[in-house]
Amino acid sequence: MNKKTILLTSLIILLTTAACGFTFQIPRFMGGETPAPTAEVRVETVPASPQVTLPAVPTLSSPPDISGLSYTERDALLTALYERVSPGVVSLLVENEQGGSTGSGFVIDRQGHIVTNYHVVEDATEVEVDFLFGLKVRGKVIGTDLDSDLAVVKVDVPEDVLVPLPLGDSDQVKVGQTVIAIGNPFQLNGTMTLGIVSAKGRTLESLRQAESGSFFTAGDIIQTDAAINPGNSGGPLLNLNGEVIGVNRAIRTTGTTITGDPVNSGIGFSISSNIVRRVVPELIANGKYDYPYLGITSRSNLTLRMIEELGLPRQTGAYVTAVTPGSPADRAGLRGGSRPTSFTGLPAGGDLIVGIDGKPVLTFDDLLSYLIKNKKPGDTVTLTIVRDGQEKEVNLTLGKRP
Structure with a gap:
């Protein structure tokens, strides 16, 4: 499945589309041959202990209720949250045989592991990782999972520039809870949007195709109305404690921009943090995850x-x-x-x-x-x-x- 497939939208029927797809053309790839649909994603495994674990969920109080706050108090809370969390969010510039695209990701530990979507780095020949404070480095895809649409990119940078974002417990998330998304829609780096959890336990089609020709199903998806647009894919969905409760994956829409990119309609989907907690350590250790x-x-x-x-x-x-x-x-x-x-x-x-x-x-x-x-x-x-x-x-x- 290439990015054109993922980004296909229709003005006639509702559909779900990946949210990463702000595409651009890289001149040296223009006019090149179209790769076969079965082109294999290059995954490099790294030596690691099979006992890889992610940082423990910190003991935090329940996310604050902003409904009773004054505008000044609400603004101060959201501003402080953004300043604390945004250094851990990155922009991904991906080159591949089709040209390229952009997406988002976030730091998960101090070893330089970045969590993003598989469809962001699919068929990548080069991945550039840009930090909000200006640092730009190349990254290496070390693990991918088509079922959850998760991937891990490794960067080699000093520990002191990395700001890992803590994973929350998505089982504790409530419908109606306030959430924020931070990412890079339409290459607008460090964009923050606000919304609520609209539903839990949704399913989406997996990117892994079964022998029958149909696709497997990805589960435990969080639905949100926080604005998610092309370029947001792979970025974090956070509660008001600054914990990652989901990884933004897709939107459902019938609208497109003048360039054909899907636009937010208030229905976005995020991979739950508890799926991330199970899958990502295996991607770091083994490059894959068995469902x-x-x-x-x-x-x-x-x-x-x-x-x-x-x-x-x-x-x-x-x-x-x-x-x-x-x-x-x-x-x-x-x-x-x-x-x-x-x-x-x-x-x-x-x-x-x-x-x-x-x-x-x-x-x-x-x-x-x-x-x-x-x-x-x-x-x-x-x-x-x-x-x-x-x-x-x-x-x-x-x-x-x-």
């Missing part, structure tokens, strides 16, 4: 008519439309739909997953978020399913995504 794998296809947002035609005994749960042959779900005996209905691609007769390890599953998003945040390949989970009107438990050993 737990069930091997099912599920249809989200079933309407009442669909539920009735499927004959489901309840309105909540993750309905299994198909099971991948040879997958962990197949070996455990899970069933996908097999009888046609009036809804295209929605066969009846599949299992309804209503629980995992004793926790309720209201939607497929719940199931996916639980697996991604808590499990790894080789772990065993207990699924509670409803089949033919009867509830039963199925034990399943997770694989890793192919």
